[in-house]
Amino acid sequence: MSALAAREAGHPVIQACTYAYKSYAVEGVEAIQVVRQAQAFLPAEGDDATRAWLLAREAEELASLGDRQAVEQLRQAEEAFHRAKPHRERVWTRFLDSGRMAAFQLSTYVRFGDERHVTEAGQAALDSISQSTDHKRAAVIYADVAQAQFQIGDSAGGVSYARRALEAAQRTESTWGLQHLGTIEKALASQQDQAARELLGDLIATRRTLGTSPA
Structure with missing residues (x-):
């Protein structure tokens, strides 16, 4: 419902957040799919705190499957985090x-x-x-x-x-x-x-x- 409301309100980044939280309710391949859905809602530039969060979540789930691509996703997450301003970007990124x-x-x-x-x-x-x-x-x-x-x-x-x-x-x-x-x-x-x-x-x-x- 929150994803539907976000879509109808025209807020793709809110949809990204919704799918990010959804990823914690599943695991493995399904979690990776949900995280990648979330990433698809992000703009090409900006919202780097949300980007860092999603890349780190993807790294966690890839690692659970033994996929070494997790190391690269973690590196990209760190790069996005260094560009980010978590307390200024979105309410949900203040934890980061x-x-x-x-x-x-x-x-x-x-x-x-x-x-x-x-x-x-x-x-x-x-x-x-x-x-x-x-x-x-x-x-x-x-x-x-x-x-x-x-x-x-x-x-x-x-x-x-x-x-x-x-x-x-x-x-x-x-x-x-x-x-x-x-x-x-x-x-x-x-x-x-x-x-x-x-x-x-x-x-x-x-x-x-x-x-x-x-x-």
Whole structure:
């Protein structure tokens, strides 16, 4: 409905945003198709923050399929980000800063299993949080770092960062942060220690309370 309203109102960039959010509800090939639909609504020049976001989303999904083209899409996303003015362009791009771009790098390299780049991007993402009071953004980054820790075999670190992500999401009632935490539920479920089991229970209970729609 939002895409239809945007089309009827003659706002193609709003359609791009609508499809960008839709891409989080699917995965793999379908997600890539949705992201590319979003990109088709962008003008040839301008709206670089939205462009960077969409290129980074495409990189994430390509990486999940093991497609090395993700590295090139990530590079293009960084170039677009450096041209962008996220706080001036669109309301929905205000979340995009160097920390969030680091988180996109992190999630992309996690899906490749590239431990060296995971470590570098994870540290860059965490460094961005230290100067931030934006707990909604922190929830997403902590969730990505937690996933990275599980990927490289650091279960204790994964549980620790997942707990931080959940606490940040609870503080702001951010279902967006909870959606990112959903990606590591399987990792938590496979853990045998008490801390992981308690965290999984708390995560499920919080999702039931807040719901699952991005906010």
